[in-house]
Amino acid sequence: MPENAFFADRRPGEIGLALFLNAGDPPLSVLPDLLRALDESEVDCVELAVPFPDSITDGPVIRRSADRALADGTDLAEVLKCLDTVRGELRHTKIALLADWSHTVRPLGLAEFVATAADAAVDGLLVHGLPPRVRWAYREAAAAAGMPIVATCYPKSAQAVLAESAATASAYLYLVAHYGRTGSAPPDGFAQLGxxxxxxxxxxxxxxxxxxxxxxxxxxxxxxRAGADAAVVGSAAVAVVERAAEDRRDVVADLAEFVAMLKSINPTTPRSAK
Structure with a gap:
């Protein structure tokens, strides 16, 4: 794998870990210390969203988080400026920047957005709500800028969609466990994803x-056990942020404790080793 590849530092038999967070919740003034702490905890990836309103794919926890960040004035320029303060410091954690097409990317322009991200302390891109008509242009712009892409699909996506997503993914392929909103779990569990x-x-x-x-x-x-390279934790992580704010606790310490809990069960029997 390339030196900057996502989830490349896993030990044998170990699954990678990604956390989703809305930039600006907690406030951007806290984000640099939070990223340093997650890096120290060996979180492999932070999916950091530029907040956007009224997401139909998000459950209430993440939507409340985005609303708090937007109320604080968080936008793309401020997020990238904040990330620049930790440029070169993170030894383990990669940043996958998530931006919404309608709210963030289209107003700036696709080429300008990709070029701006490529100049920032960002390791990969995930565009939410990208229209099919601009997918090819997005891939070309990302490839020209040397910016890895996170592609998404569902277990029951059409074969053509699975093939396209697999071919597009250059950062990682995000398999969304089931149709629904963030925070909800697949009714039959994760074993059937194998x-x-x-x-x-x-x-x-x-x-x-x-x-x-x-x-x-x-x-x-x-x-x-199902064979995934990494687990993505979204609503549960954002809920830790929300509770820390409500209880006036140290969100950096609380998230570090949450990560330790996530890693407390060592998956010593991955399916491929059986």
């Missing part, structure tokens, strides 16, 4: 990360 992960593995060399409904170490271990 066959889909096996199929995707034949289509891409990118790591395969799985999210939606990952709340604790038991779900992380289940995804390891």
């Amino acid at each position: 066959a889909v992960i096996d199929d995707l593995r034949t289509r891409t060399s990118a790591p395969i990360a799985v999210g939606f409904g990952v709340r604790g170490p038991s779900e992380v271990a289940a995804l390891a």
